[in-house]
Amino acid sequence: MRELAYYEAKFEALEEIMAADERVHLINGTFLSLSPYRHVYQNLKNKYGDRMISPPISELGFCGLATGAAMAGLRPVVDLSTGSFIYEAWPQVANEAANAFSMSGGQTRVPVVFHLFHGLRGGGAAQHSGSPQAMLWNCPGLEIAIPSSPRDVKGLLKTAVASDNPTIFVDHTRLLDMRGEIPDNDKPIPFGVADVKRKGSDVTLIATSYTVQVSLQAAAKLAKENIDVEVVDPRTLVPFDLATILTSIEKTHRVVIADETHQSCGVAAEIAARIAESGFDKLKTRIRRVSTLDVPVPYSPPLEAHIGPSESRIIDAVRAAVA
């Protein structure tokens, strides 16, 4: 067992992926946004510069380039950096990459990864704080991975690159600093396997991405009130592991979903619908969502903090669920 920072685990994965498979090319960005750790990208570039390109600011163009290259047998990993920038590439991601395998009758494979940092990052305002994963979940043909820990980012990134499908890799800059354990001989983490991040018996708290860490802090505080929270992290939205969630609810009979996408048609909405359809009889109280409020993300710190799935909002929702 080793302890690594999240960004170190992520780059260990990238380095191992680049070393193991020369079909992997990195397109755009540094996979670390504007974080102070960007120098590690340069280390990678010194080694594998011939398989890394810094294209012009043409999200539509370079996402198309990556998609076409994937069709021809490469395994491109594109860094869109800020999640909202994928809107500039929407036609290539949602209308070409997502559809190609189906439209071709299962002939054309598109093993491309679109990596992005979603969510509230502190002063990002409305155009740099997007969480496009809910919209993308509405595009059949895309796999969506959303890690929340050093171990998960490493294991899921490897599976994303190995996948024969177009995959959205949804990261969060607020995770880059966190430290966590990496098991010895760590392996790729299969898609569609949720992870119980904290065992508990009173409430099932389903959370994704950075909100998993916020939820774990909330759970620690709630434990002092003798509320025992089980935190479940789906880790991938597509494919989605409903079974692990239903097993948890069978025990707790209560569910809160905390996630940074906007509330309407958001990730929490879809998870709530699935639980309502398949596990309604297990519930003792209504499902509660803690999502980002349905407003464009405001700039000012107290405004931004007000709309997100904060620790206090999560704690309130859990308390209400057990009341």
Added chain:
Amino acid sequence: MFVIRHFEENLVSLHDKGVFGGHYHLYVGQEGTGVPAISCLRSDDYLFTTHRNHGHLLARGAEPKKLFAEILGRADGLNKGKGGSFHSVAPSLGFLHSSGVVAGIIPLSTGTAYASKAQKNGRITVCLFGDGSLEEGAAPEAFNLASLLKLPVLFLCENNGKYGAGRAAAAAQSSSMAAYPLTDLPKAYKIPAQQIDGMDAGLVHATISEAVTKIRAGEGPQFIEAQTVRYPGSETNWPTVPQPTDTSLAWDVSSVPEKAREWYRSCDPLLIYIRELAENEQASRDEIAGIERQVKGEIAAAVEFAVNSPYPKPEEAEKDFFA
């Protein structure tokens, strides 16, 4: 050229009889570009095409019966009925993806070209699109990428709006581009660009051969605008056949309705080519008519095959959207 012409004339008749629904587009009138252009390629080169793909696929050797079956939504179609007219593909022939979004393939074509360059396999990519494609932002983004990265790709713009029946020459391009002539756009990105008569099969062959040689030599992308005159049957919202084609029309168009007569007299690339063959004594009128009879028979058999092909089972809709 005969295969494309009789394929599509039969297609219009199948649509008019209600054998298939949905919109579709004809390639008729552009055979003088696609057929010689595609004959200049290696068997392992990549091609991308649009909603106007039938001619390109047939020119490359796709089986008419499987293309008919695809357009009719049948199980024996090229894409098992998942793609239809807009998205027919044939990966074994180098067609990985056909997009119904007019500029969708232009970034994708830079991707296969990027992959070929990385894989050092000598393959080039030919991207076949219409003049309207240049109106979408994907086109200039892709031109910029192709030029900067010196990618082995031929952008072959088939301008089918040079002057339609009754239009003044060069006055009525169908696209709405401030960059005019259209070659101004690729030239702004330092891509060598030229305009040629797309109805002159010999000229097209010579020009494309030269461009392909340069691209394969590593000189980077090339842009060619091949100008054709829009088929009168494509002037309407739904395709029509103003006059079924017959070799005899090459010398006598009196049977053609007056409105379309001029097109058949001077703008039909197939009839132009037939006259050339006869005048240069490369084939006699009887020999050409014999080839046409044979093609008509083959197309009739292909229609028969497609009409008798079963529809896919409804459950097939839930398959083949992930690899």
